[in-house]
Amino acid sequence: MNKKRILIVDDEENIRLLYSEELKDAGYEVDMAKDAKEAQKKIDIQKPDLITLDIRMPGIDGIEFLRRFREHDKTTPVVLCTAYSDYKQDFRIWASEAYVVKSSNLEPLKNTIREVLEKSARQSEPE
Amino acid sequence: MSDNDHILHIGRISGSRLHLQTMLDQVVESAEKQLGADACALLLLDESKQTLTLKSSHGLWRSAVDAVRLPRGKGVSWRIVREKRPAALARAKDDPDFHFVPESGEESYTSMLGVPIIEEDECIGVIYVQSKKETRYSDEDISRLEKISRQVAGAIKAAWDMDRIKEKARVYTKLNGSSRLINATNDIEEIVRITANVASELIGAKVKAVWVADIDEKLKVKHFSESGSDPELLRPVCETVVTLATVSRETVNVADISADTRFEGLDIIAAVSVVCCPMIFEEQVVGAIVLADRITESPNYFVAFTSEEIHILAAIAQTAAQAVDRARTHQQLEEALEKNEQNVRELSILFQLSMAMRRTLNLEDLLRVILSCVTVGRGLGFNRAILFLVDESAGLLRGMIGMGPDSAEHAGRIWNDLEEQPPEDLVPWLLDHDIFEVKNSQFNRLARSLKFPVAGADIGAIISKVIGQKVAVNIEGAGDLEQSDMELLSAIGCERFAMAPLVVRDTALGAILVDNLYNSNPISGADMELLTRFAAPAAWAIENMKLFEKWVAESEERLDLEKQMVRVERMSTLGEVYAELAHELKNPLVSIGGFARRLISTSKSDKTSLKYASIIAGEVDRLETLLRNVLDLSKDVSIKRQENDLNFVVRDAVDFYSRILSGHGIKTHMDLDPDIDKVLIDAAWIKQVVINLILNAMEAMSCERHQALRNLSFTTQSRGSGVTLRISDTGGGIADEDFHKIFNPFFTTKSQGTGLGLSLCKKMVQLHHGSIEIDNKLGHGVTFTINLPGAPGISS
Known part of the structure; x- marks a missing residue:
């Protein structure tokens, strides 16, 4: 089974490093x-x-990026990460598969990613 | 000239409008000629019918006219009058009744013929002729003189009638004039004076007196004048006749009191005439006029008042009665006006009180103004006053202010000062002038020390009546007091006082006590009425002022809160910056914490390094929570309740701070119930609550005053259906004025901080359906008690 490929979009270098180390360790x-620009590339x-x-990024923010991305990709799961729960009420985030509040404890993020991928795999099985 | 010519002549004379005297002179001359006599004389009875006066003569001395007066007696003239028959005496001196009148010069005459002058069957005088040589008068002579006499009688009558008409005209002119004078005044004294004057001008009398009824309807002498050596001689006579006239309500005319039994015992020897007309208006006797001792032309004889005079007097009495009644009505009107003015004054006091209430901004000033109104002369005018208010929580009636002089001498000085500068606008003046120097007054100090129970067995009878039954009382002496009132009595030191309740909405909120210690004026019904009437708006003013003060206090608090809100607003602008900052903080925290965790999970390093990494991770956790709390406070916070051990949560929080606490010299005491029930709580939030309380306690105990004693103790225990956590510090407690505000969001006594701590704690505990209580011991410390409910199914 191929390793699942995850794209981490974050303006904060240390966060990208932390996430990538953790997620690599998680397989x-x-x-x-x-x-957003680099992400699209x-x-x-x-x-x-x-x-x-x-969500909070200089230039095009996460939510706007998500809207544009969903215009031609309806299936690739997106997990939104934010510092605080402010965005829970924002209906635009419904276009994402999940919503995670950033924390130094990365277990919630990793659990969410696993769940979302499992779900996604189940949905694509019949094809 | 023939007889007829003469008679016609006399008829012409008497028919003419000549003066009576001229007419008499002509008649006398004519008669002498007609009868061929040497002299002729005419005498008339005066009004007393006791004297015959020579009115005209021809042949006698001129000086005799009006000088010769023949008192009723035996003389020939009087015989003629008595018998109404002529007397013809050839030799006059042979008649036993005849005697010369020396001043007339008649001794030269020998014979005389006299006939009575008769008018309407009454003899009014005598006319006679005299001759020097002896003459026997024939029947023809007699009949001729009688004819002359009849003519002259008619003429005299006509002249008298004319005189009487003239007199009447004079009297009525006079009466009319006096009536106008009398009606021009409303002064009873003036009416009396004019009445007495007009009466004495129209009717000659030595005594003139006027009685007038006072309000009590008793007649009192208002005017009394008596000419003579003893100016009060006839006073008893007048008094008697006034009684007779006012009882009978009719004029009483007594010709001679010495002959009247009703005047017996008055010790009056002389014959005196008296008349009294009651002054009656609309069937009410309003007074009486008395005239006594009528002045007569013949001083030797007294004469009763004539019916004519009585009529005049009655007319005067009638006019005077009307005038007195009108004056009295006027007086009553004026009294009513005065009363009205009194009412207006009361209204003005009340109005000014309400104005004062608007002008005064505190209860103390208002109470002072109220008592000033009660004590100053232009107000209610009591000597001293005390205002009491009910202290409901203590069940006491407390003296709030006392106003009054400390001594009689002080009283005199104050009232003198007031006389010198009477205030135009009373209340504003009172506001600016503390006339009784209340602040330094002993009486005020006394008043303020008074307190009496308003309920229970110790209540005084008076206070029970005034406060309990809301009735005003007027204590007129020690006899009105009961044993239970002795404390009140001995406090104020005056046996006569009054007390009126201050009632608002059927509740007595206090009372006003007044007395007149210094001038000892009795407190009248009218005073009481005024006091009670005054008490009503005063009570409302006090009530309003209390509400106002409460409102002000609340407003101040609100104002305080507003200041806080301004700060918060400023903070929320800043808040956006903080939110931005928090975001910026969050990412590094995530990195720090994340890598610390990675160290723990991946590193093979030594235990110490692992421990340090855990501390970093733990602290980052706390910082993250703190950041979240601040940003989440205004939002709906959701808690995730799980089964937890409160002891564990408490220990966790304290462990975090153990080094910091010991660094501040604070000793922690843990008294945790080992068998404590598990509870359903969001451990993170409850830990935050404990941390907040620890931070508060640390702050409180860090000031220098509490250097010696810095203890922070934690106690947990199971409590029925839940658990209790107590956190006690020795930080000196919270100041009273701040105490009730400590749970307000953003309230803080700290120079730094958002003030969110305690309000967040409260919110959290409430979200757990628990409660948080504070026991504030000022000077010692604060104990927070947090009660958390147990959950069904997990309690032991």
Whole structure:
């Protein structure tokens, strides 16, 4: 079974590093982008199995990026990451598969990623 | 000239409008000629019918006219009058009744013929002729003189009638004039004076007196004048006749009191005439006029008042009665106006009180103004006053202010000062002038020390009546007091006082006590009425002022809160910056914490390094929670309750701070119930609550004052259906004025901090359906007690 490929989109270098180390340890292939523009480039080159997307980013923010991404990709799961729960009421995030509040404890994130990927795999099985 | 000519002549004379005297002179001359006599004389009875006066003569001395007066007696003239028959005396001196009147010069005459002058069957005088040589008068002579006499009688009558008409005209002119004078005044004294004057001008009398009824309807002498050596001689006579007239309500006319039994015992020897007309208006006797001792032309004889005079007097009495009644009505009107003015004054006091209430901004000033109104002369005018208010929580009636002089001498000085500068606008003046120097007054100090129970067995009878039954009392002496009132009595030191309740919405909120210690004026019904009437708006003013003060206090608090809110607003602008900052903080924290965790999970390093890494991870955790709390406070916080051990949560929080606490010299004492029930709580939130309380306690105990004693103790125990955590510090407690605000969001006494701590604690505990209580011991410390409910199914 191929390793699942995860694209981490976050403007914070240390966060990207932390996430990539953790996720690599958890058995994923990891790619990283520092903003929406770079993320789109990476996606164009190689489509990931899952995207972790920071909401607050300079330039195009996560939510706007998600809206544009969903216009031509309805299936690739996206996990939104944010510092606080402020965005829970924002209906635009419904376009994402999951929503995770950033924490130094990465267990919730890893659990969410696993769940989302399992779900996604189940949905694509009949094809 | 023939007889007829003469008679016609006399008829012409008497029919003419000549003066009576001229007419008499002409008649006398004519008669002498007609009868061929040497002299002729005419005498008329005066009004007393006791004297015959020579009115005209021809042949006698001129000086005799009006000088010769023949008192009723035996003389020939009087015989003629008595018998109404002529007397013809050829030799006059042979008649036993005849005697010369020396001043007339009649001794030269020998014979005389006299006839009575008769008018309406009454003899009014005598006319006679005299001759020097002896003459026997024929029947013809007699009949001729009688004819002349009849003519002259008619003429005299006509002249008298004319005189009487003239007199009447004079009297009525006079009466009319006096009536106008009397009606021009409303002064009873003036009416009396004019009445007495007009009466004495129209009717000659030595005594003139006027009685007038006072309000009590008793007649009192208002005017009394008596000419003579003893100016009070006839006073008893007048008094008697006034009684007779006012009882009978009719004029009493007594010709001679010495002959009247009703005047017996008055010790009056002389014959005195007296008349009294009651002054009656609309069947009410309003007074009486008395005239006594009528002045007569013949001083030797007294004469009763004539019916004519009585009529005049009655007319005067009638006019005077009307005038007195009108004056009295006027007086009553004026009294009513005065009363009205009194009412207006009361209204003005009340109005000014309400104005004062608007002007005064505190209860103390208001109470002072109220008592000033009660004590100053232009107000209610009591000597001293005390205002009491009910202290409901203590069940006491407390003296709030006392106003009044400390001594009689002090009283005099104050009232003198007031006389010198009477205030135009009373209340504003009172506001600016502390006339009784209340602040330094002993009486005020006394008043403020008074307190009496308003309920229970010790209540005084008076206070029970005033406060309990809300009735005003007027104590007129020690006899009105009961044993239970002795404390009140001995406090104020005056046996006569009054007390009126201050009632609002059927509740007595206090009372006003007044007395007149210094001038000893009795407290009248009217005073009481005024006091009670005054007490009503005063009570409302006090009630309103209390509400106002409460409102002000609340407003101040609100104002305080507003200041806090301004700060919060400023903070929320800052808050956006903080939120931004928090975001920026969050990412590094995630990195720090994340890598620390990675160290723990991946590193093979030594135990010490692992421990340090865990501390980093733990602290980052706490920082993350703190950041979240701050940003989540205004939002709906959801808690995730799980079965937890409160002891564990408490220990966890204290462990975090054990080094910091010991660094501040604070000793922690843990008294945790080992068998404590498990509870359903969000451990993170409850830990945050404990941490907040620890931080508060640390802050409180860190000031220098509490250097010596810095203890922080934690106690947990199971409590029925839940658990209790007590955290006690020795930080000196919270100041009273701050105490009730400590749970307000953003309230803080700290120079730094958002003030969110305690309000967040409260919110959290409430989200757990628990409660948080504070026991504040000022000067010692604060104990927070947190009660958390147990969950069904997990309690032991």
